[in-house]
Amino acid sequence: MVTTRLDPIDRMILSELQADGRMTNVELAKRVGISAPPCLRRVRALEEAGLIRGYHADVNARELGFEVQVFAMVGLESQAEHELSAFEQQCRNWPLVRECHMLNGEVDFILKCVSPDLSTFQSFLTGQLLTTPNVASVKTSLVIRGAKDEPGVPFETLEERLAREA
DSSP states (O other): GGGGGOOOHHHHHHHHHOTTSSHHHHHHHHHHHOOHHHHHHHHHHHTTTOOOOOOOOOOTTTTTTEEEEEEEEESSSSOOOHHHHHHHHHHHOOOOOOEEEEEESSSSEEEEESSSSSHHHHIIIIIITTTTTTTEEEEEEEEEOOOOOOSOOHHHHHHHHHHOOO
């Protein structure tokens, strides 16, 4: 497991950067209790290992005019690997699709979509998603409001588990 390769300082670095990716290396080093040069080396190593995939601004979609958020549950006619891969690639090409997850059970994929308005989403739904090869069914649910949207992972849960295992 990857957490066995990470020491407490690495985990603190990840936790701090997850909470605030804009802080300077000097501030990060101070928060995790090491000097700046080794902190920067650790951050670079975490990036190279793929544990830090990028740094992003958390933008307010509604304030930017994306009033509509929809979850679309997609069923495919075939679950052959090449068909699954083709659908995933198509999802990467659709700007309104912000997340795409393959599921087990009754639904093959769930898509998180954002749109400036319902008519734009409806055009996407009927003109693109429903006409995509291999798509058998689509059920949509309009988001009324969000109660929680927390990116990343709960580091406190990881630390509790590691403490129990020690």
